[in-house]
Amino acid sequence: MPNHEASFSLQKVSELLRREGLRMTKKREGILRALFEAKGPMTLQEIQSAAGQQSAATPDYATVFRTVLLMEKLRLVHKVNLQRSRSHYELSDPHKHYDHLVCRDCGDVVLIDIPCPIGDSEKLIARQYGFRDLSHSLEFFGVCSSCSK
């Protein structure tokens, strides 16, 4: 059984950082673990407190901010648009592509793992508009069943 995790693990991130002359620290490890175990997109605050439970010491907010920024630059993490005041982040694990379904009323977020209807469009658009290195972000908004009552 192929282990997809293996291609996107702390190990790998560690190596990636090394190659850039950067370091894998306890704090970064905690932050990454938090993201690995996330049930859905997280705010910086949520990442911070989840990271705190991973290892004893809760990282400073600025540390979380800068680490997530770094991961974003390395394209290991990306923002998710949930139409809220704070940003939410998620791992860019190529083996887990999730789109999101958000309740406009209570804000609940459901991960939907539909066979992504976008992959083909992506190539087409890249060619047509001369863009390269495409990715996309797809969110659905609606009213969930509890809020419909």
Next chain:
Amino acid sequence: MPNHEASFSLQKVSELLRREGLRMTKKREGILRALFEAKGPMTLQEIQSAAGQQSAATPDYATVFRTVLLMEKLRLVHKVNLQRSRSHYELSDPHKHYDHLVCRDCGDVVLIDIPCPIGDSEKLIARQYGFRDLSHSLEFFGVCSSCSK
């Protein structure tokens, strides 16, 4: 030739407001015109200054904020996720569905009018997850040709 604009005009918005006991004012008209004539998603600041050019007096920022908020509640306007610090807004004209292609480097936004591959998924998802009243937001990110050089 059917006039699609007719179903989504100042007139119509005016009536909609009336029905809610609200008013169509000069300022609101300017703000709406700015949105009608938008070349792409706009920030509140951009809306403010474009509205100022529509009519002589530039509306206060708070007025723009509250007007856009109101239009959002009426579902005439929605936020677009461009992964920037400020929010961008766009008319929810049902006859013009645009998805966006954003350059990760220079931030340029291109409107793409592809035959939307999502409509079908929407119904499916609504049924499967018990959500109603679905809409979606789809953005592509990549590097544009100028930035590739």
Next chain:
DNA sequence: ATACATGCAAACATTTTGCTTTGGC
């Protein structure tokens, strides 16, 4: 006359930065 709409200024939330100290290699 009565609300709704606006402007102005202040409050708030969140993100971002500067600088000092700590710690990985």
Next chain:
DNA sequence: GCCAAAGCAAAATGTTTGCATGTAT
């Protein structure tokens, strides 16, 4: 020991609100 990372606190940015004033009906 050197340089990156972390912590702390302050600044910057963007959004939201309160209240007094203006204006449409």
